[in-house]
Amino acid sequence: MIIAIVGLGLIGGSVARDLARTGLATSRLGVDSDPGNLRTALELGLVDRALPLAEAVTAADLIILAVPVDAIFRILPGVLDRISDRQTVVDLGSTKQLIVDAVRGHPRRARFVAAHPMAGTEDSGPAASRETLFAGRAAILCDTSDSAPDALATAERLFTVGLGMRLLCLDAACHDLHAAYVSHLPHVLAYALALAALNPEHDAQVRFSLAAGGFTSTARLAKSGPAMWYPILSQNRTHLLGAIAAFRAHLDAITHAITDGDSDRIRALITEANRIRAFIA
C-alpha cells in the first residue's frame, strides 16, 4: 500500500516510523509545507520521497492528514475533490465536529474516515518523532456510518496493524466533549499554571529548583506550542468552555473549603477526587 503522510511533525513522523517498522506501507510519500521539516524527515528516513500535496494525493492508496486541525479543516475538501473511489483519506486531528462538518455532503465523503489517535508528547517536529508512540493507546473513529466499509477497514488496519492501537467508535460531538475533559482542559490548566508559576520573573530560578515530578508532570503540557494548540482550543471552544466551567466550580468548592478551614469538606473533596484511581494507571 502506498501511503502519503501530510504533515511530518511529531505525529506524522511517528506514524511514518511505525508504518516502516510494521511493513504496512510499501512506499511512504511525505508532504510538508515547511522545507526544513521535509529535509529532516528525508534525512531521518521517515519517508521514501517528498512530494507536493497534489502529487502525493494522486499517487497514494491511503492519505493520512497529520497537520494542525485548522489546516485539516482547510485542505480536506480539496483532497477529497482529487481522489478516486479506490483511495482512502484519514485525518488524525484532535477535534472532530468541525472537520466532519466541513465535508458533510461532499461527493467523496464516504472515502474519508475521521479519526483521533490519543497519543502525543509536548515536543514537536520530525526530530521528536518516535516508534511505538501509539502502542496500546485508543484510536477514536468518528461518525463511521458516513464512511464506506472498505475505507473504514483500511483505517482500522492503519491503527491496529500499523500503529498497535485499540479502536473506539464515537460520534464526533461525543468525541469532542470527552476530549475537552481529558486532553484540552488539562492543556489549558497547564498553560495557566505555567503563567502563574513564571511570575514574578525574579523568583523563577529558585522556584523551579524546588520543582519535583508533580510539577513537571502537570506543567509539561504547557510546553505545547500555539501552532498546534490554538486551533484545537478554538475549534472545540463550546465543549472546552463547558469543561473549564465545570473545573472552575470544583476549584471554587476546594478554595472555599480551604478559606473556611473546613477540614471535613476538604477531606471529603479529596476522597471524592481519589476515585480517579479506578480509571488511570
Add this chain to the structure above:
Amino acid sequence: MIIAIVGLGLIGGSVARDLARTGLATSRLGVDSDPGNLRTALELGLVDRALPLAEAVTAADLIILAVPVDAIFRILPGVLDRISDRQTVVDLGSTKQLIVDAVRGHPRRARFVAAHPMAGTEDSGPAASRETLFAGRAAILCDTSDSAPDALATAERLFTVGLGMRLLCLDAACHDLHAAYVSHLPHVLAYALALAALNPEHDAQVRFSLAAGGFTSTARLAKSGPAMWYPILSQNRTHLLGAIAAFRAHLDAITHAITDGDSDRIRALITEANRIRAFIA
C-alpha cells in the same frame, strides 16, 4: 549511626531503603502508629527493629520525622523535650513555617533541622516505597541559622550521602511560598480536574478510555490521599490561596480569549506559557 524513622509510609520507607543501601545507618529503628505499616516494614526489611516512639527517640543518634505535617507539628516539641545535645532531629514535612514556629524558643531548637526533600509519588504506604526516590532532587533546608552546625552537618550527610540529593537553603516562608506554586497548587488543580472529569458518573468509562499521557500525568496527583494532603493544604493556606488566585487570574485571561475568539491573544498566552520549557525537563 543509629537512625530512627518515624512514619514508615512511602517517604519514610524510601528513606529507610536508601539508608540501608548507602550504609549511612548502622541500625534502623522504625516507628509507626499503624501496626499494619510496622509489620509490612519489618517484612520488607525496611527497618531492623520496631519500637514505640519514646524508646526510638532515646536510642537513636538521628531521628527522622516522616509523618504527615499535622503529626510533625504535634509530636516535634515532645521529641525535642526528650533528646540530648548529641542527637539530631530532622523533619521531612511539605510545609515549614508552622513547624519551625512550633519549636521557636524551645531549649533544644538547635538540635532540629527543618527540611523538605522534594520527591514523592501519588502512592502511599511502606509497600509503595522504593530505592533512589530522592536521587538528584532538591532537599530544602529551612532557617538553618537556628540549627547547631553539627546538627546541620548530620542533616546534610543524610540528604547528600544517604539520599543522593542536592541541597538548597531557604527561609521557611520562602519555602512555603514556592512550594505552594510548584507542589500544593498542582495538587489542588489535579483534584478539581479529577472531580470535573468524573462527572457525570455514566460518562466516566468512555471518557477515561480516551485518556492518554497528558491526562494521566496531570490527574495522577489526584490519587494522593487526604491523610497526607489535607494537613498540607491547611498549614500552607495563606500562600496556597495566593497561588490559587494567581492561577485563576491566568485561567480567566485564557477563558476570555477563547470566549472572544481572540486568536492573537490566545497565541500570545500560549507562547508566554511556553517559557516554562527553560525550567522543566
